Amino acid sequence: MGGGMDLRRRWRDRVRGDFDAGFGMVEMLFAMVVFSIIATAVAYGIQSATNSTRLDRNRIQAANLAARELEIVRQEFNDKNIDGPALIGDAGVVTNPHPLASQVAGNPLTIDGLPFTVTRSATWMPSGVGSSACDGGSAVTYPVLAVNVKVSWPRMGSTKPVENNTILTPRKAQVNGTDGYAAVKIVGADGQARSGVPVTVSDGAMSATATTADDGCAVVQFSGLPAAPSSFTATVSVGGWVSNTFNATATGSLSLEQGKMKSTSIAYDQAGALQAQLTTAGGFALPSQTVPITIYSTDIVGGTKAFPGAGPSTTIGSLWPAPAGYVSWPGACRMSDPSSAGTSRQPATVVAPGGTGTISHYLTPVEATVVNSSLLPVQNATIRGYATSTSGCTTDATLTLGVTDSSGRLKTSLPAGTWELRADGLTSSSAWPQLSVNATSPQQVTTLSVTP
Known part of the structure; x- marks a missing residue:
């Protein structure tokens, strides 16, 4: 009997001991991991819901601002006390034109501490067909104005701006028979339209300015045109x-008529640059006189153009970013053109809008020695190269190469072409030597014999 009690007591103590042992380390870590996963998921859900709510609120505010801008434009457009259609159409692209109460025009419209940017563009359309005014439409007896409003705000991420569009049609009383329209399109080097470019159209007496829209087109309206066609000039700078x-200012001509829309296109783009580097063989120098650089492109008017050199490296700026790129060579003389000197031109270097292309040119090394009739070296003699064909030459018809050293020798270099080498101020005891070189020619060695 006593043994049975002991057995039950021992069993009860063992069970109680297992319950009193608590969680082990493994169980505790597992519980913490599960709790962290659940807490992270809950926090992410709350954050996503908050972001979604904020984004929805921002879009609603942006939509209200876009609708507000269009409503103000409609009121101005139909205001009988002002020439609304002309004012809105000529303004082109404007930013934050109508501030909220106690705010400043031109600055972002701030709501609950968040700044919104309202961008409005207005473009005259021919006869309301919806095509660009610069690409068609000649009889504009009843034009319409396409208005686009975009509203954006900071930290939008992948969210697109809120955008609203409308078409405004002037009252018949606003479109009289003496009105005319000028449509000017700005086209970049790639053939694509350039937006945001201010264009001024004038005949000297009347003038109007508009900014190109997304289609690269700017349209201005003129009232009181004479019965006969009038010459106007569109200018962009x-x-x-x-x-x-290669001009910083570009122009186009138009002949405006009553009740007509006339258009012109101007090629204009952000300028690029080309850096031409001159090299020669080791131990030889470039000519002491700078060598001009000639560029060629099928995309530029005139084809070729020479620019003054600036030593070993010449940067030619204000270049039209021709998609075909620029072929270049050292020297302005036509004989220096590789195709005239018996070799091929280098591949074209593409210059992107706002970018700089780089190309290297090799000048043929020349070792020239000046000696007198006693075959003694002539020191400090200035040697010049004279182009045997001066067609197209600028400053390089005569090219100063350098001065001889104590041994009567000058180690210099020449651009492509045929050059006659002469010692300045000295008389040749025979004919001055001539060298015909190109970019692939080996080192040239010659002697200039002079009389005392």
Whole structure:
């Protein structure tokens, strides 16, 4: 009997001991991991819901601002006290034109501490067909104005701006028979439209300015045109931009008529640059006189153009970013053109808008020695190269190569072509030597014999 009690007591103590042992380390770590996963998921869900709510609120505010801008534009467009269609159409692209209460025009519209940017563009459309005014439409007896409003805000991420569009049609009383329209399209080197470019159209007496829209087109309206066609000039000038004739200002001509829309296109783009580097063989020097650089492209008016050199490295700026790129060579003389000197031109170097292309040119090394009739070296003699064909030459018709050393020798180099070498101020005892070289020619060695 006593043994049975002892057995039960021992069993009860063992069971109680197992329950009192608590969680082990493994169980505790597992519980913490599960709790962390659940807490992270809950926090992510809360954050996602918060972000979604914030994004929805921002989009609603942006949509209200876009609708507000269009409503203000409609009121201005139909205001009988002002020429609304002309004012809105000529303004082109504007940013934050109508501030909220106690805010400043041009600055972002701030709501609950968040700044919104409202961008409005207006473009005259021919006869309301919806095509670009610059690409068609000649009889504009009743034009319409396409208005686009975009609203954006900071930290949008992948969210697109809120965008609203409308078409505004002037009252018949606003479109009289003496009105005319000028449509100017700005086209870049790649053939694509350039937006945001201010264009001024003027005949000297009347002038109007508009900014190109997304289609590269700017349209201005003129009232009170004479019965006969009138000549107007469209002008565009933007810092760092250039025409395909290398001019910072580009122009186009129009002949405006009553009740008509006339268009013109201007090639204009952000300028690029080309860096031409001159090299020669080791131990030889470049000519002491800078060598001009000639460029060629099928995309530029005139084909070729020579620029002054600037030593071992010449940077030619304000270049039209021709998609075909630029072929270049040292020297302005036509005889220096590789195709005239018996070799091929180097491949074209593409210059991107706002970018700089680099190309290297090799000048043929020349060792020239000046001696007198006693075959003694003539020191400090200035040697010049004279182009045997001066067609196209600028400063390089005569090229100063350098001065001889104590041994009467000058180690210099020449661009392609045929050159007659002469010692300045000295008389040759025979004919001055002539050298015909190109970019693949080996080192040239010659002697200039002079009389005392």
